[in-house]
Amino acid sequence: QQQVKQSPQSLIVQKGGISIINCAYENTAFDYFPWYQQFPGKGPALLIAIRPDVSEKKEGRFTISFNKSAKQFSLHIMDSQPGDSATYFCAASWPGGYQKVTFGIGTKLQVIP
Amino acid sequence: DGGITQSPKYLFRKEGQNVTLSCEQNLNHDAMYWYRQDPGQGLRLIYYSQIVNDFQKGDIAEGYSVSREKKESFPLTVTSAQKNPTAFYLCASSILLLDAGELFFGEGSRLTVL
16 A cells, blocks of 8 residues: 555656656655655665645755645756756655654656756 | 665575675664665665664565664565565665654665576
């Protein structure tokens, strides 16, 4: 059972365009929503994260939009660059004495010149 | 530099053999994790450990075993009971807090069963 649904699985964007990746969740106990970026042959690294008490968080060209009522959140990459080509994972976790993160299936982004 | 070191980076195994993947961290993190990554399936949790000498099964623990004898080390053994072991394995760690936080990943180990 997939607790975090991510789409699309692959995305091709032209350089300078906006990349948008969407995620939806069911468990209302989730209270931390990170996005991880993974380059080929490497481990994922935290890109940006948000908590449900805010609707948007921006760090440079990367923005998370969060809709608590719809249980959806999305990653926007503005002015996409070829160096952004990677796989992006959304994730969600909840407190409970330990950290256990549930990941989406990933989106492979290709930014073409 | 602090980080997580996984070895080997590539490993080939014959069917019926057990293999052990190494994971060492010098971040002084309490919690450590093993994930398996397959195309189109994201990252799935195999085992996790909150403290030394304690570990818990994740979502896909069958055919795997772990130990946590030292805070810095969390090796994963892929046993012959694992039916489909070919995958990319990722070790991660985090500060153990009641609140959620960042996972730090190693560079992964790619296991291929011949």
